[in-house]
Amino acid sequence: MTDKTANLANLDKEGLSLKSVSLWQITWRRLFKRKSALLGLGILIVLVFIALTAQWISPYDPYQVLIGIEDVDMRQAPCIHLLGCPKDQPQHIMGIDGNVRDQFSRLLYGTRLSLMVGLTTVSFAIIIGTILGALSGYFGGWVDNTIMRVMDVLLAFPSLLLAIAIVTVLGPGLINALLAIGIVSIPAYARVVRSSVLSVREMDYVSATRALGGNNFDILFKRIMPNALTPLIVQGTLGIATAILDAAALSFLGLGAQPPTPEWGQMLSAERNQVFTAPHLVFYPGFAIMTTVLAFNLLGDGLRDALDPRLAHTSK
Amino acid sequence: METKTLKAKSSSSKMDLVRVKHLTKYFPVRSGLFQRVVANVQAVDDISFNIKEGETLSLVGESGCGKTTVGRTMLRLIEPTSGSVFFDNQDIFSLHGAELKAMRRHMQIIFQDPYASLDPRVPIGDSVMEGLTLHKIGVPQERFDMMVDVLHKVGLETYHARRYPHEFSGGQRQRIGIARALALQPRFIICDEPVSALDVSIQSQVLNILKDLQQEFGLTYLFIAHNLSVVEHISDRVAVMYLGKMVELANRETLFSDPLHPYTKALLTAIPIADPHLRRERTILKGDVPSPINPPSGCRFHPRCPIAVEQCSQQEPEFRELKPNHWAACWRAE
Numbered sequence: 350m351t352d353k354t355a356n357l358a359n360l361d362k363e364g365l366s367l368k369s370v371s372l373w374q375i376t377w378r379r380l381f382k383r384k385s386a387l388l389g390l391g392i393l394i395v396l397v398f399i400a401l402t403a404q405w406i407s408p409y410d411p412y413q414v415l416i417g418i419e420d421v422d423m424r425q426a427p428c429i430h431l432l433g434c435p436k437d438q439p440q441h442i443m444g445i446d447g448n449v450r451d452q453f454s455r456l457l458y459g460t461r462l463s464l465m466v467g468l469t470t471v472s473f474a475i476i477i478g479t480i481l482g483a484l485s486g487y488f489g490g491w492v493d494n495t496i497m498r499v500m501d502v503l504l505a506f507p508s509l510l511l512a513i514a515i516v517t518v519l520g521p522g523l524i525n526a527l528l529a530i531g532i533v534s535i536p537a538y539a540r541v542v543r544s545s546v547l548s549v550r551e552m553d554y555v556s557a558t559r560a561l562g563g564n565n566f567d568i569l570f571k572r573i574m575p576n577a578l579t580p581l582i583v584q585g586t587l588g589i590a591t592a593i594l595d596a597a598a599l600s601f602l603g604l605g606a607q608p609p610t611p612e613w614g615q616m617l618s619a620e621r622n623q624v625f626t627a628p629h630l631v632f633y634p635g636f637a638i639m640t641t642v643l644a645f646n647l648l649g650d651g652l653r654d655a656l657d658p659r660l661a662h663t664s665k
Numbered sequence: 666m667e668t669k670t671l672k673a674k675s676s677s678s679k680m681d682l683v684r685v686k687h688l689t690k691y692f693p694v695r696s697g698l699f700q701r702v703v704a705n706v707q708a709v710d711d712i713s714f715n716i717k718e719g720e721t722l723s724l725v726g727e728s729g730c731g732k733t734t735v736g737r738t739m740l741r742l743i744e745p746t747s748g749s750v751f752f753d754n755q756d757i758f759s760l761h762g763a764e765l766k767a768m769r770r771h772m773q774i775i776f777q778d779p780y781a782s783l784d785p786r787v788p789i790g791d792s793v794m795e796g797l798t799l800h801k802i803g804v805p806q807e808r809f810d811m812m813v814d815v816l817h818k819v820g821l822e823t824y825h826a827r828r829y830p831h832e833f834s835g836g837q838r839q840r841i842g843i844a845r846a847l848a849l850q851p852r853f854i855i856c857d858e859p860v861s862a863l864d865v866s867i868q869s870q871v872l873n874i875l876k877d878l879q880q881e882f883g884l885t886y887l888f889i890a891h892n893l894s895v896v897e898h899i900s901d902r903v904a905v906m907y908l909g910k911m912v913e914l915a916n917r918e919t920l921f922s923d924p925l926h927p928y929t930k931a932l933l934t935a936i937p938i939a940d941p942h943l944r945r946e947r948t949i950l951k952g953d954v955p956s957p958i959n960p961p962s963g964c965r966f967h968p969r970c971p972i973a974v975e976q977c978s979q980q981e982p983e984f985r986e987l988k989p990n991h992w993a994a995c996w997r998a999e
Contacts, residue, residue: 371829372786553782554792556742557845561796562769575786 379655386651392644400461408440409451411458411611416449423449424620424627444629447620448609455611456633462612463641466527466596467589473531474592475585478538483577485539486546487569497543500536508533508591509598516604523612526605530595534588541584545577552576579656586649590642597638613638682853682885683716683739688748690731690738694958704958708734710909711748713984716853721879721886723896723917725932726906727954732889733777735906736855739887740774741765752853770800773846777858779838783830789841790816790826796849815844818881819874836867843874853885860895872899893936897921905929908965909957911984915991925987925998927970964996972997 380386399406415421419439427444428434443452485496503511515529516522549555555572563571597614599605601621606612608619613634620630689712691705709731716722724732737743739750741757750757752772760768773796776782783792790812797808813823819840830838839859846854856875860868876899878884890896896903897917904914905928913926924930931948938945950969955961961968967977976996984994 370832371788372831553776553778554784556737557774557776557782557792557842558795558799559742560740560769560772560774561845561849562766562799563795564766567799572784576784 376652376655380651383651383654385647386655389644389647389649389651392640393648396460396464396641396644399457400464403457403461407451407454407457409454411450411455412609413451414449415445415451421445421449423447424623424630426627427452427629443633444627446616446630447623447627450609452616452630452633455616456613456637458611459613459616459634459637460641462523462606462610463593463596463638466523466530467593467641467645470527470531470534470592470596471585471588473527474534474588475538475581477531478535479542479574479578479581481535482539482542483546483569483574486543486577487550487565487573493543496539500539503533504536509595512595512599513602513604516599521604521607523600523606523610526596526599529599530592533595534592537588538581538584541580542577545580546573549573549576583649583653583656586645586652590645590649593638593645594642680718681715682718682753683887684751685715685735685739686713686749686751688712688735688738688750689746690734690743691746707909707957707960709738710960712906712909712911714904714911714914716885716887718852718885719879719883720901721888721899723888723890723900723903724906725890725893725896725903727891729954729957730906731909731957732891732906733857736774736857736887736889740769740772740855742774766800770796770849771851772853772855773849773851774855774857775839775842775846775859778862779835779842780830780862782842783838785830788827788829789833792830793826793841793845793848795845800849802849812844812848815848816841818847818878819844834867835863836870839863839867839871840874843871843878847878847882850882851884853887855887855889857889858891859888861890861892868895875899893932905932908954908960910965910994911992912966912995913991913993914984915993919988919991925991925993926966926995927972927997928966929993931971964994966995 380390409415421439421441423445424447425441425445428438428441430436430440434440441451441453443456446452446455481496481500485493506514512526512529512533515532516525519525519528550573555568558568558572596605597612597617600612600614601618603618606615608615616634617631617638620627624631688709690709691707693702694704694706695701696703712731712735714722724735726732734743738745739757745758748758752768755768757765757768757772783789790809793815794808794812797803797811802808803811812826816823816825821837821840821844825833825837830841833841839862843859859875860871863871872895875886879886886899888896888899900917902914902916903920905912905920905926907928913920913924913929915925920929921933924933927948928950931950934945934947948971950971952969955965955968961978963979964970964973964977964982967973970977974997980996982994982996984992986992987998
């Protein structure tokens with residue numbers, strides 16, 4: 350008997366050092382095995398770094414008109430010293446825009462704006478969408494019907510068109526554009542959350558919590574939500590890409606960010622007629638939008654694979 | 666005076682802990698634009714039985730006969746259509762809010778599927794402690810100690826507490842499920858096919874744990890199963906269900922040696938024998954189980970019954986006590 354307890358105590362001590370792996374850790378490990386997801390994550394880290402340090406790494410003030418300060422022309426082609434541009438000329442990596450401002454600095458500041466647009470609209474949409482979807486899926490009945498019919502109405506319109514309509518009503522401007530994009534993307538999240546709540550709700554561990562004495566609040570927030578949110582991570586990551594694209598589109602149409610704000614879509618729009626005379630002014634903002642959207646899409650796809658429940662028991 | 670106390674004592678030792686009266690659960694089938702109820706799935710139809718304190722009552726029947734619905738309705742995991750369930754003389758279906766929560770401490774459930782019954786994102790120690798936390802029993806340190814205690818009871822170690830469900834085997838998970846049910850020190854546990862998802866070698870291990878725990882804590886079990894060998898091993902009394910109705914209820918020995926209902930007889934001849942040379946005369950039932958949406962008239966078993974007469978298709982047989990403590994619902998049985 351004493352032998353056994355001693356043994357147990359020993360096991361206990363060993364046990365404390367034994368490592369236990371949670372589902373999140375497994376997901377991380379799987380994510381790191383995917384090259385495309387890592388590429389997306391890498392680009393994203395660079396973008397976040399740029400956004401955070403834009404004011405220190407950009408060579409010029411993005412709003413400053415350089416007439417009279419430097420000897421540069423409107424829409425001047427890029428001048429990079431390393432690539433043979435004469436040293437006596439001021440260096441502008443991406444050239445000068447139509448208002449004689451440094452394109453490179455504007456692009457860096459645009460990163461900050463685009464990431465902010467993506468994160469705020471998607472967080473807004475996720476918060477509202479999750480609440481609506483969770484209520485809808487958990488309570489069912491008329492609650493479900495009412496909420497989902499409203500979502501169906503929102504989904505019936507093409508998202509950009511609806512966003513344009515909302516901005517037209519609210520008036521053009523970056524904040525209104527964000528709001529519009531946020532509202533337009535709510536249904537997608539509500540549906541995703543609803544469907545996963547519906548499937549998780551029937552699991553035995555939810556019944557177990559009820560049998561143990563948990564109320565609706567305990568069940569919904571401690572049991573169902575943590576297990577229903579994984580598809581939302583994927584949807585959210587991909588949604589950021591769409592939101593950035595939509596915001597750029599709204600700005601391009603003159604309904605989003607207003608000049609002189611350094612926003613990529615707005616920069617594209619301002620120089621769209623000079624595609625052939627000054628291609629660098631259109632190429633760089635376009636490329637920036639593409640890279641950012643691509644990064645989020647790569648990461649989202651990687652996350653989707655890493656979070657796939659069908660793989661949960663096989664590879665670690 | 667003395668005889669009176671004696672009587673009280675003997676009656677209390679055989680007290681009915683759980684009384685189920687006319688329990689009925691219909692699941693509505695809705696269809697059409699306005700989601701009108703077009704039919705009802707009669708999962709459980711007017712079932713009554715008692716469970717004595719400290720005994721194991723088994724509920725057997727084939728898939729879809731409503732066994733699980735009975736169990737879940739008794740715990741109010743599913744709301745009943747009508748009927749009542751008394752636990753310790755308290756009507757469970759009339760309880761609300763805090764009263765119901767307090768009652769849940771005494772009644773617990775062990776689920777069939779050990780892979781679906783544990784939250785994959787929560788370390789199993791927290792799952793086992795969940796009931797204690799929900800009922801705010803003790804301080805965190807005390808809860809932890811109680812949890813470790815229960816884990817040891819089901820043969821797990823302290824270091825298992827911080828592991829996640831996917832790191833355990835099916836049998837271990839089922840023991841964790843038992844530990845979770847046990848943590849609140851309930852008096853009554855519904856075992857919903859607790860071993861049917863396990864290997865045969867693990868089944869006996871889990872069954873023995875259940876038996877040991879019953880002796881140690883004086884637990885009362887409602888054991889839902891379809892494996893009659895398992896039922897014979899663990900139960901005191903056995904109830905047989907067919908298509909939402911109870912067809913026979915008797916002591917284990919009586920039911921296995923002298924079944925009255927033709928359905929029970931057919932079930933018993935279906936138990937496999939471990940010797941391939943021995944052949945038993947089998948009663949093979951014709952056809953499939955009818956749909957519970959539209960059950961047969963009269964006795965629900967009559968289309969498949971080998972001894973059915975005309976009366977069976979017209980009148981529903983009453984569930985009556987044909988012999989002392991031996992109940993059955995059949996016109997032909999006596």
